[in-house]
Amino acid sequence: MRRDEGTTRRDFLRTCITGTAVLSVSSGGALLDAAEQTSALAKSKVVVARDPVLRGAASTVDSQRVLKLLDQAMQTLFGADHPAESWKKMVRPGERVGLKVNALGGRAFSSNLQLVEAICERLQEAGIKARDIIIFDRDTEELERSGFHISTEGNRIQCFGTDQLGYEDDLVTYGSVGSRLSKILSRNCDVLINLPVLKDHDGAGVSMALKNMYGVIHNPNKYHPNGCNPYIADVNMLPDIRTKMRLTICDATTATYEGGPGYKPQYSWKNNALIVSPDPVALDYVGWQMIERKRAEKGLKTLEAEKRAPLYIATAADAQHRLGTNDPKRIAVVEV
């Protein structure tokens, strides 16, 4: 793993306090603008970008519109005038960038293909070589079933599951968890961009940024009791996850408010949105509220009333974890 020696402990602590530790620890100066901005405001910025006609007349999202929506979100997040400018604050040429998608929901409910293509396009414009981009999840067959084209060789963008490379032999531990990490994350990525889907989750309450990291460990099935709490927060404390994850781009183009994490179209809605933030805790909090609003609109009880409030979000923000903030007063939600 390549580290940036330019990042000081003071930077790290400062960004910990403002809830963006994952942003700067491995990235150093290139990302300090965003960290400084967050620090000055003492708030975590979460951008919610919407396009009501993202799909036009079709049921699938329009590639050009999703690219524009991504640009809007990224430029708002980084205060940039041009798309490339925002991505250059995120990544630097020579870095190997992992895109952790969520392919569990099959073709209808996995990280949107057009969105992933748009991200790859912008990463390359920011100077990342195609071969240094790797799209991954747990299982190659799952990726294929979700519509991803598998690619493991040459100078093309790579796309395959952890089943191809396997998991590290050694356990890494934090708190209540002990897991073997995907070798794709531990050996093939310097930077992790998290691409979850906005979902209701029967066990955890909701599933977005933090929960998506269950897809980089060998034993996620062990961590579902007690609403996945404190397991989700603990998994996100594992060093390779905590230090490499710089950004979450949550695919909220289609979302579920009930019956998750599997795809139940009867409990889903075309939300036509992206939620973007370097703070995975703040993002999960904002996404949770979005799901609660939809539940209320549909006449369903709150997740708390159903005894499945996502308590792991508060755990991720607590003094032991400091993975971000769940305090609404310290979250700046910017709708574009």
Next chain:
Amino acid sequence: MTGGRSTVRSICSVAFCVALLASGACSRRQQDPAAAFPASNDVAGWTRTSNVRTFEAADLWKYIDGEVEKYLKAGVQRGSTADYKFQNKVEAVVDIYTMSNADGAAQVFNSEPPGDAKPVQLGDAARLFSQSLVFRKGRYLVRIVAYEESPAAPQAFLALGRGIGQQLGE
């Protein structure tokens, strides 16, 4: 008289054996949910586009992730799934969950809000939505989910569901 009794005894024995065999065949059919997935064109317009994949209870999380807890609590034994296509237009996934008993299937079915489902006559209870069909029959819970909405989908789901229901045969 003795000959008559013997004939009656023989008929009874044969009938008993036939009943036993039938019961065995039925039991085998129930134990293998993969056999309940209709082959291409068994149901008009429907083509099966993948093999049946089966996940035993201990591995079911690999297919349905965190939702597995609900199924485990309800006594799931295994889940099987296959992809289908209707008239080359509607793509769908069919899941059949085998529970320990009918109460388990009812437990999962009843945990899901009916929403704007249309009640339909299928199995022990069924809900038809614009993009999916869920029904239970005995210890089986069946879910058909389409990737996209289509005007033809609901009726096509019903036909496929009835085909599956007949194979489950309880």
